[in-house]
Amino acid sequence: MSVLPAALQLGSLRVETPVVLAPMAGITNAAYRRLCAEQGAGLYVCEMITSRGLVEGDTMTRSMLVFDELETVRSVQLYGTDPVYVGKAAEILCAEYGVAHIDLNFGCPVPKVTRKGGGGALPWKRNLLGEILEHAVRAASAYDVPVTMKTRKGIDADHLTYLDAGRIAEESGCAAIALHGRTVEQAYSGQADWSAIAELKASVGIPVLGNGDIWEAADAIRMVEETGVDGVVIGRGCLGRPWLFRDLAAAFAGDEVATLPNLGEVASVLRRHAELLCQHMGEERGCKEIRKHIAWYLKGFPAGGELRRAMALVDSLATLDVLLAELDPTSPFPVLELGTPRGRQGAPRKRVVLPEGWLDDTDGSGCVIAEDSHDTSGG
Template sequence: MRHMRIGPYEIAPKVILAPMAGVTDKPFRVLCKQLGAGLCVSEMTTSDPRFWRTAKSRHRMDHDGEPAPASVQIAGTVPEVMADAARYNVEHGAQIIDINMGCPAKKVCNAWAGSALMRDEPLVSRILDAVVGAVDVPVTLKIRTGWAADQRNALAIARIAESAGIAALAVHGRTRDQQYTGVAEYDTIAAIKAELSIPVIANGDIDSAAKAASVLAHTGCDAVMVGRAAQGRPWIFREISHHLATGGHLPPPTLDEVRDVLLAHLRQLHAFYGEPGGVRIARKHLGWYVKGRPDGAAFRAVVNLAADAEGQLRVTRDYFDALVAGVSPQLPTAA
């Protein structure tokens, strides 16, 4: 299996955790790396230096003990400011800088950052030149296929990126106006890959090992990027990795293992953010882990009332212990 390189780093296996705001914090990145991701990209950090020393930004820029290479995503619209942000993050442990031109969020796009930048190709060129010139680490770029259905200019942006010295390009197979709806356009990604000599990463709707293999085959890409499908299913990385390496399929994790992975994840969130922040942030992850499981909605209603880490862990352990034992969970009315 041909491996992918980003600068000096070999990315193996060739399955990458996508940057997701509010999700891909250090506890989740470390967990996904342990479960088979070849690279994990941090959630988006702002290029605005006024916010670098806030508690939220300090957490987002924390890479102590994180498996190399640490990839940090930055977003913004001003070339010089983006260059400063890249330098600042490299000084604080980033080994790869990723530029966000893929986020469709209104909060980001209304500031002309994220995928809105794709409307202004000369500005894209200036930003990429500035960031690549500012740091000695590899710089990667994440884009969409375009701004709107009649504005699919990803190939033009991809050519600009390659000539600017971008080390690898991730393409989400949707236009910005699609947000996360519709079906990912793998043909567009394939066309981009055919034109470039730098590594291209396919992103969008990759939710299983079989889908990852078929997208790689269809697009000719060097790696796949998994986002929403990893929420509550971090073991998807080892499933994809195993399938790409062997053609076989791993069985899903046992309930015992799901419980143990989840409890360890909760403890890491509590340790990283402290209380009550870790308890609050853990709630969305708990919802993802129990989606589709018996009495999941009732469990969420109770566990979301837990005010402290110990209560959250206890309710979660009791719920999964009951599932493992094959009995209906006895959920208290309050945690």
């Protein structure tokens, strides 16, 4: 059995609980990060932004770089395919936004990203990957800011990249590497391969974070015990369940984990989430944003179809309060939901969309990949 890590050390940055909130487009905004941080310790990463959009001053990109007033450790995930743009973007994040951690995304399985050679497709070009990492690390190191990367096992079972990616990350000076135990072809389907995470951990000398199929705190502990990872990355498991971070903090501290909130307690967290969204975005937009979270919060709880439909159209905090009052606060947590997937799942890709000739070689030196300043993704 592996000894549970007491903290996660990323260069000069110490994360007291070895847990990282995965950046999720449209989810991990400042309000949600604040909500999760109120539940437990960890590192909470901003929504992914594009290097080109940041460098060129794109309004949408800049608008995503919003931080809560209590967010003392600013962490941002950066997407990029051009080493020079990534280096410049890393410098901007450090110099102008005071970030304490930069994560580079090489795990996105979305076709619009992989067809350009980005996301989970990029690590196939080993030299290009190294060039991007080196530019980012060089720029961030001037500010003593650690750079990490997140990736997947590879493009598909016949084109694996994770062991080479780990080696390149270490050689480039990255502070850690996170591995989602699925290929691009799998997307979010099937089961994450934790054995690959263990293999990566055994092959590199930098911290390794494990990602994939962590739905409960017990899953995180099991991953550490089975793979020896230095920490875990939480994505879909916290959708509608931000208290998972409280459970994780307790589990890594060796304390008893017993968070099974009744419907009244869940409604209170949902209301707090909506309140924070409205504080950051204004009430109209904040209420529109909370709509997509409501089904996740109420999953498995008794709530009639008419009530759910009304909540999906909520347009003010006052209306939300009226609707929440219709729920039975004494309804117990639906234990059958424990350990079940949340959020995106779907089927494996029939094929991974790649640039023509992408798999012909693994070099990529001097390779130019078109990067849209509005590309969004997750890993």
